[in-house]
Amino acid sequence: MESQKIKTGSLAAVLLLCLVPFLSSDYFTGIMAEILIFGIFAASLNLLVGYTGLVSLGHAAFFGVGAYTSSLVAIHLSANLFVSLISGLLVSLVAAGIVGFFCNRVSGFYFLMLTLAFSQMIYALVYRWGSLTGGDNGLSGVPKPTLAGGVALDSSSSLYFLILILFVLVMAGLRLFVRSPLGQILVGIRENETRMKSMGYNTTFYKNVSFVLAGGIGGIAGALYSYFNGFVSPKDIYWTMSGEVLIMVLIGGAGTLLGPVFGAAFIVILETIISSYTDLWMLIVGTTFILFVIFIPKGIVGLESVWRKSAKARAPVQTESPESVS
């Protein structure tokens, strides 16, 4: 019964998202595309932060690695979508494997800082290797991806649909994953790693799996961003980008499937609109963060439970057990 409702709801949401390019301007379609890209990116970090309990401040490394790899492949080898996207995915998976191997040896705040260290070193590498990456000027002139028949996805709506398809695939995949036994092990690690260890699980192995998976999905988001912009900047790897995506997860609600997507939508819309009206947009964005922590500590999806609680107070018949969100 419930899963039926979810199916209907998701289908309606996807349908509505499909209508965006037909109903709105190119500008708004562009913003929606960015929201979906950052939605994928935030959802991938959420796998670490929300489900496994590993707070990373270096997740932009894989976004950047995916973006640079697929752009470089598109420029120098083949603009074919599958070639460039899969190379972006593979290289970011490998990068995440290496970084994760080291980072998962430490925990807590040390983990956060070690991920930061690795992402900053990758940033420095990209910045220094100017002959390949364009250094601080970034990599421009990335060709639009082409399909098998040589058809280029060069209109904003065709790119939008590419992004939407991948968004739906990633979200559906994540939903399946977090409900799978493997996903449940990760949640177990988040809740109590010592207990999982004593139950005989090799927690380090599972944390590495989570890290690699998150890195790979982050890489896909990065590759999509480079198609979308036709440009990659080293800022995509810089710690400010890692901080921004972490904020998206926290604002949206860590440990929920859709929370990070809401967070991404909120941040992208907030920054786009506000910075057109005032130079002091950091003041407003910062105040928003503070207000969130004080009034909506569980993020945007927490709003829903606040609303439900007040509904409950009025009609005390519902007997749902809320999913644990922490």
Next chain:
Amino acid sequence: MDILAIQLVNGLSYGLLLFMITSGLSLIFGIMGVLNLAHGSLYMVGAYLALGITKHVAPSFFAALLLAPLLVALFSVILEVGLLRPTYRLGHLSQVLLTFGLAYVVHDLVRWIWGSSVQSLSIPASLGSSVELFGQTFPIYRLAVMGFGLIVAAAMWFFQEKTRWGAIIRAGLSNREMVGGLGINITVVFTVVFAIGGLLAGIGGVAAAPILGLFPGMEFEVLILALVILVVGGLGSITGTLAASMIIGVVDTFGKVMFPQLSLMIIFGLMALVLIVKPTGLLGKQVN
């Protein structure tokens, strides 16, 4: 040889400057378990207040050095009581988000009040000249900063190890309930610690301003550096922070000269190396 010696002095002076900037962050994290991402902002406010004081109140660097950190401490108390206190029950990530939001707000407020162009605080005339050291010219102000940094380190050590307040604070770190049970108000302890952290950030800001300059954005530059030192030294250890500051100052100074290609990576590479070899930093305890 002389060049090596003077580079070592350069590294140590940079390291002690970094220690002054980081000590407050280390204290707050070690005792309260709060990762204060607005620490850089407090540092910046200290520097700008010093500029304001020397321009409008008393044209003396030393007056600013005395007054500005106190004002920053007062500002910190307001922040702790008004914003931070309600978030202690929410966990680390909430405080990270809150203090980061705060850093954004302070950034724009400073820009709004003092403008966005780069400014500088002049070195006091009495410390403005240079001396000969190992056959090289070395600014006296840097020597003064080194001495001052050592005094701050000694004072912090004395405060933590030898005074009643220090004992309470150390106890608060290991067992909050116990301190509460002894009839000591842990809430007040936290406010005081946060104020001291702010005071130290302010001192760092004033001392560094003549060397590093003042501009909106200076706080994020310093914040990342301070976080690195905090981790390399090990969480909750002032001695570790001091050691890490010196090591990073020296390694960075020599690294820039010997491996200029890697200059962007040195500090982060060092941090990664330390954490991989010793997952709790140089002198840290396991803190989750």
Next chain:
Amino acid sequence: MRKTKIVIAFLLVLSMALLSACGQSATAPVSGSENKPQGEAPAAGGDKAPANQAPVKIGAILPYSGVYASLGENLTRGLELYFDTVNWEAGGRKIELIKEDEENDPQAALRKLRKLVEKDQIDFLTGPVSTAVAYALRDEVDSKKIPFLVSHAGGNDLTRSKGSNYIWRSSFSSWQIGHSMGKYAYDHISKKMYLVAADYAFGHEVVTAFKEAYTAAGGEITGEVFPPLGSNDYASYLTQIKGANPEAVYAFFAGSDAVRFVQQYEQYGLKGKIPLVGSGWLNAEDIRPAQGSSPEGIISTMFWDYHLDTPENKAFIEAYEKKYNQRPSIESIEGYDAGRIIAEVLNSLNGDTSDKQKVTEAFGKVAFTSPRGPIKFDPKTHHIIQQLYVIQTELKDGKTENKVIDTIGEVQDPGVQ
């Protein structure tokens, strides 16, 4: 149950966002010209009615936050000052300036460009400060055929390999800045030189251009070092430079880096012993107050100076100081000239911006005497041809002032080599 609600909430957010986007396009933000009455623009040129009565929209993507905020501010001030003098009108059309924050972030700037193009439907684009941002905007500008007057970003390739039919640059190229000092330094400063520059693409380009001209004149480079952009502490570099015992130092730094480097150059005892030359940002008008007396004696090249003694410059400075109660900076003159160039293009087209090819051709014909001296465009490279000046900083009553001590003459960027 719970999931359904989330989905519904998502749909709600989405439709609200849609609505807000639609609502916005009806009330596009207008800045700069809001104090002007909304009326029929007067017909220019007698009986010939202007082709289009709608206001001409100029999009400015400039940094209003981040490390370059003060540059963006000064560029805007110059731009608005010029539009003031023509009463926000050119070619018979009202001028509407739409400012967007570049944020020193290429992706954010690209987002702003899409907004300006799709929603505001701008006729001209001007800005940005960061070269990386300019490169990021390039493809979109080229494919959408937006006439783009680059008013600061100086990366060489913007008028070379990354050039576009629609991109013109009125500021400078890194080549012009670096190259201009080469021969002068050899003739007047020293036959041997040590190079130091901030480690980013622009810094490397300036130094390479300097090296090219300096070695062509016969000079010898004895060493070079590239401290990272935004370095805190130059002590180790300065010790290294001093240890190499060079005859003179050529430096490229800007903003807070220039303040720190020049101050520490004095503190570590290099000032007065080793002559310091460089680009004009080392001792620029807007940062010298923060440098104290340390920039005294620096010799640099730049395309404008506060003390340039021409009637145009005097008039500009007087108007600027009257309006803003502050001295103009290099960026102010860049903004001022960008405003005039766009206005001249509009005048020459009688306000008709419908044919983008004609608009871009009109840029090539603009030539006038700016406060910085006579300027014109090279139709081949789309780059400005301008004079460069040799500037020296002196100490006067405890304060530093710049003085123009020589003129390099017209410098033309060679384009694709």
